[in-house]
Each structure stands twice: as structure tokens, then as C-alpha cells.
Amino acid sequence: xxxxxxxxxxxxxxxxxxxxxxxxxxxxxxxxxxxxxxxxxxxxxxxxxxxxxxxxxxxxxxxxxxxxxxxxxxxxxxxxxxxxxxxxxxxxxxxxxxxxxxxxxxxxxxxxxxxxxxxxxxxxxxxxxxxxxxxxxxxxxxxxxxxxxxxxxxxxxxxxxxxxxxxxxxxxxxxxxxxxxxxxxxxxxxxxxxxxxxxxxxxxxxxxxxxxxxxxxxxxx
Numbered sequence: 357x358x359x360x361x362x363x364x365x366x367x368x369x370x371x372x373x374x375x376x377x378x379x380x381x382x383x384x385x386x387x388x389x390x391x392x393x394x395x396x397x398x399x400x401x402x403x404x405x406x407x408x409x410x411x412x413x414x415x416x417x418x419x420x421x422x423x424x425x426x427x428x429x430x431x432x433x434x435x436x437x438x439x440x441x442x443x444x445x446x447x448x449x450x451x452x453x454x455x456x457x458x459x460x461x462x463x464x465x466x467x468x469x470x471x472x473x474x475x476x477x478x479x480x481x482x483x484x485x486x487x488x489x490x491x492x493x494x495x496x497x498x499x500x501x502x503x504x505x506x507x508x509x510x511x512x513x514x515x516x517x518x519x520x521x522x523x524x525x526x527x528x529x530x531x532x533x534x535x536x537x538x539x540x541x542x543x544x545x546x547x548x549x550x551x552x553x554x555x556x557x558x559x560x561x562x563x564x565x566x567x568x569x570x571x572x573x574x575x576x577x
Contacts, residue, residue, distance in 0.1 A: 357402040357472070357513060358534050361385045362392040362418070363434065364410050372405070375461050380495060380512050381468075384537045389413030396422045400533055401429050403472055405464070408435040408446070416449045423450035430471040434464075469493075476520060485522040485573060488558060490515060497557065505557050510535060514550050518563065518573035527570035547571075 359376060363369040364387040373383050384399065386392050389410045396404065396418070408415035419431055433446045436457045443454045452474075453467050469481055469492065483490040487500030495512040497505045507515065513535045518526065528544040536542050551571060555563060564572045 357516065358382050358384065358400065358537075359468075360392070360395055360399070360401045360404045360406075362405065362410070362415065363387060363407045365407075372461075372464075376405075376465075377509070379465050380492070380509060380516070382513060382535055382537050382540075384539075387411070389415065389418050392418050393421055396427065396429070397425060399538075402475075402534070403468055404429055404431045405434050405468070406431050406451075408433060408442070416445060419446075419449045419451060428475075430475050432464075432467055432471060434459075483516065483519045485519045486562065488519065488562070490519050492516070499558060510550055511554060514547075515554055515558075515573075518571065522573045525566060525570050525572050530570070 357380070359381040361369060361372055361376065361383050363372065363385070366387070369385055369387060373385050376383050384395060384401075386395055387410070389412050392406070392410070392415075406415050406419060410418070415433065415435070419433075422429070422431070430452045431450065432453045432455060433451045434455050434457065435442065446454050452471050455464060455467060473479060473481065481492045483492065489498040490496075490512075491498070495507050495509070497507055497515065499505070514531065517531060517534050528547045531547050532542055532544070535547075551563060551565075562573065564574050566572065
């Protein structure tokens with residue numbers, strides 16, 4: 357799933373990028389308000405981590421512009437400003453959560469997971485569809501027969517995308533958008549290869565192909 361990381365400290369940003377990627381996110385990283393505004397308007401992100409103290413503007417103004425444009429993407433504000441008034445201002449501007457620096461990556465991941473689950477209308481960190489269970493914390497899949505399979509990062513992101521909305525048609529372009537960052541250069545053939553790999557784990561019938569349109573996870577409960 358796509359995540360936008362807006363942080364101007366290069367050391368912190370690079371560290372967060374690596375850890376968020378390891379946790380299953382496809383991360384686009386930017387360090388300016390102008391760049392954040394543009395990416396937030398033109399790309400389809402599932403969640404945003406937004407620093408307030410940017411070199412060319414205030415993160416709150418960025419957030420206000422997104423919300424004025426009717427963006428519903430969950431936003432977690434990340435900042436060194438830890439007093440209660442800053443938290444209130446952030447929440448009033450449309451933030452969904454607030455985490456002050458310094459912080460532990462485990463808390464950030466837990467908060468991001470909670471925001472995503474809330475946006476998808478669920479409360480557990482396990483996605484269930486048609487007897488399959490996808491554990492987001494461990495990036496493992498349990499089949500209806502009880503077998504467990506470890507997944508690579510890309511396999512996990514792809515299956516998570518499909519299972520989170522069973523019955524929904526995803527084009528190759530939509531899947532590429534959610535699985536990879538702007539710095540990657542995958543092709544539609546990449547999606548086809550990973551679909552074949554997943555079908556070896558969950559069976560061919562669980563994922564349907566609509567020729568020329570895309571893929572559907574059709575193991576409905």
C-alpha cells in the first residue's frame with residue numbers, strides 16, 4: 357500500500373523509509389511543502405506521515421490544502437512540537453493522529469496500522485476473506501486448510517490489496533500504483549508474475565482474471 361512520507365530531515369527520512377518499507381509499505385519520500393502538496397493531489401495514497409516543520413512552509417497548511425481538496429486519506433502528523441496546543445491545531449486542521457518526536461518505530465507502525473484499519477472499517481490486524489487469513493504484523497498467510505506461508509514484501513502488498521476489498525476489480529495500473537513507489541519502474545508483466553506466484557499458494561480460483569481489465573480476489577465469505 358502506498359504511503360507518503362513528508363520529512364525534511366534526510367537521516368530520519370531515510371531511516372523511516374527503510375523501516376516502513378520493511379513493514380510492507382510502498383513509500384514515496386519528499387522533504388518540502390510544495391512537493392508534498394503536489395504528490396498529495398496527484399497520487400493515490402492509503403496513508404500519509406506528515407512533518408510540520410518543513411523548510412518552505414508549514415505542514416498544517418499542506419494538510420489544510422489537501423482537506424480543502426476533499427482528500428480523505430488518513431494523515432498522521434509527525435513533529436518535534438509536543439505541546440497540547442500543537443496537537444489541537446493539527447487535529448482541527450484534519451489530522452487523524454499525532455506523534456511527537458522522538459518516538460519508537462513500533463509505536464508509529466501501530467498507529468499507522470490502526471488508522472488504516474479504521475479507514476477500512478475493521479478493528480483487527482488480520483484480513484479475512486473466504487477462509488484465508490492474512491496477518492499484517494507477521495506478513496504471513498493462513499489458508500483454509502490451516503497451512504501457513506511466509507510472504508515476500510511484494511507478495512504481501514499485492515495480496516493485502518486484493519484481500520482488503522474482495523470482489524473488487526483491480527487493473528494492473530491500480531495494482532502497480534499501490535505496490536510500488538515513484539522511484540520504481542515495474543511493468544504490467546511484473547504483476548502477472550506475482551499473480552502466478554500467489555496462485556501457487558492459494559489456488560488458481562481464488563484470484564480471477566478479467567482479460568484486458570485486471571484481477572479480482574473472489575474468495576468471498
